Amino acid sequence: MNTRFAIRKGFVALLLLCGILGLQAQEDLLSLLGEEETTDYASASFKTNRVINLHSLENTHSGVLDFKINHRFGMLNQGVYDLFGLDNATIRLGLDYGITKDLQIGVGRSTYQKMIDGYAKYRILHQSSGKRNMPITLTAVAGMYINTLKWSDPDRENYFSSRLSYSFQALIGRKFNDWITVQLTPTLIHRNLVATTAEANDVYGLGIGVRQRITRRVTLNAEYMYLLPDQVRDGIMNSFSIGADIETGGHVFQLHLTNSTGMAEPTAFTETTGDWLDGGIHFGFNISRVFTIVKPKI
Amino acid sequence: MKKLLILLLLAASTLTSIQAQKYFTRDGMISFSASSPLEKIDATNKGATAVIDAASGAVEFAVLIKGFIFEKALMQEHFNENYMESGKYPKATFKGKIADASSIKWTKNGTYPVDVKGIMTIHGVSKEVKGKATIQVNGGRIIASSNFELPLADYDISIPSVVADKISKTAKVSIEVALAELKR
Numbered sequence: 001m002n003t004r005f006a007i008r009k010g011f012v013a014l015l016l017l018c019g020i021l022g023l024q025a026q027e028d029l030l031s032l033l034g035e036e037e038t039t040d041y042a043s044a045s046f047k048t049n050r051v052i053n054l055h056s057l058e059n060t061h062s063g064v065l066d067f068k069i070n071h072r073f074g075m076l077n078q079g080v081y082d083l084f085g086l087d088n089a090t091i092r093l094g095l096d097y098g099i100t101k102d103l104q105i106g107v108g109r110s111t112y113q114k115m116i117d118g119y120a121k122y123r124i125l126h127q128s129s130g131k132r133n134m135p136i137t138l139t140a141v142a143g144m145y146i147n148t149l150k151w152s153d154p155d156r157e158n159y160f161s162s163r164l165s166y167s168f169q170a171l172i173g174r175k176f177n178d179w180i181t182v183q184l185t186p187t188l189i190h191r192n193l194v195a196t197t198a199e200a201n202d203v204y205g206l207g208i209g210v211r212q213r214i215t216r217r218v219t220l221n222a223e224y225m226y227l228l229p230d231q232v233r234d235g236i237m238n239s240f241s242i243g244a245d246i247e248t249g250g251h252v253f254q255l256h257l258t259n260s261t262g263m264a265e266p267t268a269f270t271e272t273t274g275d276w277l278d279g280g281i282h283f284g285f286n287i288s289r290v291f292t293i294v295k296p297k298i
Numbered sequence: 299m300k301k302l303l304i305l306l307l308l309a310a311s312t313l314t315s316i317q318a319q320k321y322f323t324r325d326g327m328i329s330f331s332a333s334s335p336l337e338k339i340d341a342t343n344k345g346a347t348a349v350i351d352a353a354s355g356a357v358e359f360a361v362l363i364k365g366f367i368f369e370k371a372l373m374q375e376h377f378n379e380n381y382m383e384s385g386k387y388p389k390a391t392f393k394g395k396i397a398d399a400s401s402i403k404w405t406k407n408g409t410y411p412v413d414v415k416g417i418m419t420i421h422g423v424s425k426e427v428k429g430k431a432t433i434q435v436n437g438g439r440i441i442a443s444s445n446f447e448l449p450l451a452d453y454d455i456s457i458p459s460v461v462a463d464k465i466s467k468t469a470k471v472s473i474e475v476a477l478a479e480l481k482r
Contacts, residue, residue, distance in 0.1 A: 029349035029358040030391075032480060033322055036347075038362065040388070044379045061371030098371075178385055216380040217458070249337075249461055250372060290372050298342045298367045 042127035045175035047245040048252040048288045051209035051223045053268040057137045057173045060098035063294030068094035069287040070263045077279030092263040117264045119143035139171040162193035167265035179213045200231040203270045219245045225269045239272045254286040319352035321440045326475030337464040341366040348475045355399025359392040390420040409434045420453040440477040
């Protein structure tokens with residue numbers, strides 16, 4: 001009798017236990033699968049692949065072609081005769097293409113010095129959290145530039161190599177949150193030919209770019225390129241630009257004020273003559289329009 | 299006495315086996331369309347996780363917002379950045395119940411239309427929803443599918459007036475998951 005009673009009790013207990021287990025399982029079924037940790041890569045640290053003149057931490061997405069129209073009016077201090085610079089224009093037309101998610105190439109043609117440029121940009125480290133944790137993004141950019149102006153002195157012996165210059169940059173930065181991104185950009189610009197021996201062929205600089213998002217579709221951007229002393233001729237200023245990015249679906253409009261006339265690295269950063277304190281400021285804009293060339297596999 | 303023991307064991311084994319009848323997947327497909335005549339806005343996610351408890355009819359889904367793949371990379375970026383805020387709300391989930399789960403024979407091939415009710419959480423907003431789904435049993439595998447519409451405004455997904463004509467106000471969602479028995 002007693003054993004039977006005990007078994008019955010056990011049976012009831014077992015039933016209860018099963019019931020409890022069943023209930024628990026219903027509480028959170030997905031936890032049965034265990035948490036699968038994923039890596040969350042930082043994206044949209046900038047609205048586009050340029051801060052203003054500076055390359056930004058962002059790469060053009062894989063399989064995407066980005067058509068750039070960069071435009072600088074003249075300088076504000078040209079006065080009313082040139083309608084504060086609006087009568088003049090300097091343009092760079094460019095194409096950027098994402099070969100892979102980390103490798104991007106591009107070409108451009110500027111009216112300034114009739115310069116043709118080409119570059120490759122490779123993301124070595126990509127900021128991420130989760131399974132793979134990486135606090136920063138590190139990208140390397142190398143560019144080559146050809147000045148195609150007619151020779152200033154056609155009678156002397158001119159070499160093609162004199163037209164060339166190069167740039168090497170590291171973009172080190174972090175998207176701190178949805179609102180703030182900061183990047184540092186150590187820069188080396190090599191000019192094959194400089195006008196005087198007082199100027200260095202190799203110019204070292206340290207750039208900084210920041211963006212502050214103000215609404216979902218608008219950010220404020222600023223960039224500054226500090227050149228180490230005694231490398232460039234007198235009258236060359238450090239490049240400083242400030243502006244806003246406005247994103248509207250497929251386009252990004254960048255409106256800005258900058259003292260740089262050129263839009264390729266050697267012209268933007270080592271040949272800036274505008275003085276902010278003297279009104280040597282260009283109003284300008286960059287328009288970015290993307291086209292999907294290779295559709296991603298789903 | 300012995301009979302009782304055997305009965306008990308049998309009862310216990312059936313109970314546990316019922317409890318073990320759960321089906322799961324980690325690579326379920328969820329796609330949606332918020333297309334308008336002006337713009338094609340389609341995305342697919344092939345990494346949805348889902349668990350169905352056959353005994354109780356309890357159903358759970360979870361999907362990473364960043365896992366939705368669009369044809370246009372920039373659209374995908376904007377989807378995450380501007381609309382879904384996936385940094386803040388990385389997952390969408392559904393927790394619910396199949397209304398008439400007992401009518402489904404989970405071990406026999408067949409197709410069962412069912413009603414599902416539960417809580418959908420998207421963009422940090424939870425809403426009670428109900429809809430129709432189909433459970434198809436096919437050689438030990440369970441294929442669950444459903445099509446429904448979600449009004450974006452229900453989940454505080456705001457569309458700026460500039461692009462209002464380009465985005466549909468409701469997303470047509472389609473789900474198809476093939477689940478396998480969960481063994482422990």
